[in-house]
Amino acid sequence: MNDLLTDKAAPGRGVMKLYLVSGLAVVGLLLLAGLAMRASQAGWLPLPPDGFYSLLTLHGAGMIVAMMVCAMGAIWFLTRQQVNMSAKLAVAAWALIMVGVVGVLVATLVGRYGSLYTFLYPMPFRGTWPNWSTGVFLIGLVFVNAGWMIWCCQMLSGVLRAHGGYRGAIGWDYVWHSKSFVASGRHPPPPESFPAFMVGLDGLIAGMAATLLGVALVVHWIDPEVQIDPLWAKNLTYFWAHTVANLIIYMLAGVIYVALPFATRREYHVSKVFVVAWWTSMTLTLTNYFHHLYMDFAQPEILQYIGQLSSYLSALPVTVVTVFGALMLVWRSGMRWTLGALFFYLGMLGWVVGGIGAEIDASVPFNVHLHNTLWVPAHFHTYLLGGCLLFVLGWVFLLLESRAASATRKSMTWLISILMFGGMLVFLLSFYVSGAYGVPRRYSIEPAPGPVLAQIATLGAAVMIVGMLLAGIEAWRLWRSKAGLPAGTKEAIHG
Amino acid sequence: MDKSHSIKRTIWIVLGSIGTLIMLDGVTMPLRSNAMTTIPVHHLLHTGMAVGAGLLALALTWNQPASTGEQGGWVWPATLAPALSLFLMWPTKYAYLMTHSWLHVLDHLGIAICSVLAIYAAQKFTRGLGWPMLALVVAMNAGAAGGFGLTRGIPTPIRADATASQMSVPPSILGARGTSRVATEFCAPGQQPFVPSLASKQ
Structure with missing residues (x-):
């Protein structure tokens, strides 16, 4: 697998590029939307409330989908190395998702749809925006989900075929009949297969819930006489969206298993603990969303307990084995701290810190104080921006660096790092401090000390975006410098 | 075989x-x-x-x-x-x-x-x-079956000045013990419960 990054003829490279480039393009656009919103909360940019909420809707829904698309491209490519999968089908799934993205863009930017990315019933039907924009938004999400489900079917199919069915794919015999398994000369699936299997199966389950919710909402949009239970709709919404958000992290964990071994020239081993950790996440990721419904007093109490337990048990095992394993890989490996390697290493920090922030919020005594405060966007920005996006950028940079004729200058590496991570730190900290002060989330005009902290956040975000722009320019330079790479240069640079 | x-x-x-x-x-x-x-x-x-x-x-x-x-x-x-x-x-x-x-x-x-x-x-x-x-x-x-089409329909608008016992939210939304829990768990004694209105603006 170590040659994978440098192998230009590796199958599925085109599909991966399509997903990565389109996903990152949307991310770039929505970073600016995020900056505009923070500037508006800071009082520096006059945004009318309806404009703010439609932008917030676009930012939330778009970022989740864009990060999802990036992660889908990367894990699809890794699975494609093990088994034949149709590129046409993957492109068709991508096209459906992109149609949905266009729908969301039109609904929010043209139609000013603004019931937020959680579109909790009955809010989509009670706003100041035109009725058509609600329909376009909902139908857009239905398209996104259709593409997602097709892609999940393909992933599940790929992993099942690669490892001889469910038993092989989850490493059942490797865990329970280890001696005979090893004696027979068999090997457990490679580490990246576990997140691939998880996203295929859990993604399909979440996708089916979204199908039910999407059809119900579209039916209600066409025929308002059809009534929907709001709590039921909220459960389905979070079941889908929270699971997908979690799966983005897990898909990118699969990328860590390939990227860091490449950077450190070591191997990531699959152990029994590793496999069992993935089983835990596969199961409990489906029930941890309940921690978003602690304040829903009508929710059966048992689900609140399940939510609390699942929140800890779904995240901790995989995070621990992945991060611990990654640290062991890096330790004394002599890894060169290129931008790609840095992004991965610091991304793990974002994953862990964001995860801890999530666990704090998922603990009932804390949730009483932090529920629907800016603590919530603090934690998910930490692991999506400071974790997932860094993993995606790390993957892109490792691909570029592995084939570039010249490496990034040290001064440039430092400059990009300081701007990106320094800005990110300031931006994220202001979210956490706001949350701790009880500043509510999803408010266009925040109570004190929200505006002051939003000013600090805006500055941090602006600095971070400058760093990202520099990273983009450097990525372009690396891409251009790959031409005419003489044999042996790569080893000279990376050896 | x-x-x-x-x-x-x-x-x-x-x-x-x-x-x-x-x-x-x-x-x-x-x-x-x-x-x-x-x-x-x-x-x-x-x-x-x-x-x-x-x-x-x-x-x-x-x-x-x-x-x-x-x-x-x-x-x-x-x-x-x-x-x-x-x-x-x-x-x-x-x-x-x-x-x-x-x-x-x-x-x-x-x-x-x-x-x-x-x-x-x-x-x-x-x-x-x-x-x-x-x-x-x-x-x-x-x-x-959990909520796609309610037989009883969406609840009538809930007024902030309604007492817990006056609220007419169907059990499918509030839960069997929901009404009393609003009053006992989320309000100080004697305080009126606050429930966001589901009233249509249309």
């Missing part, structure tokens, strides 16, 4: 037959009973049909060989048919269908065909995919 094959075949013929009977029972139900049930109960009837449809679909594909490639075209009906079946469960049309038995039979037949198609297509796409699809189609139909 042959004996094992034969036993499996027999088992699947039996399961497929049971599935067909269950499905046909659901499809023809409107011809035997026109009693208006609640929408959730009606969704649960569809769930039963989906179980039967799934058994039939898996029986039809039981000896499908393991394939090295994916049968790409099958993924479309596998993912789209469940959504189509949900549209056939449009809750407000039940009142009309209850008075038009044959139309109701056709509606049920459509739902059954969609269920068979989804599970059959998933299994054809890749062997092994039919099982999770069966579970998902059944769960989706059962899930619809």
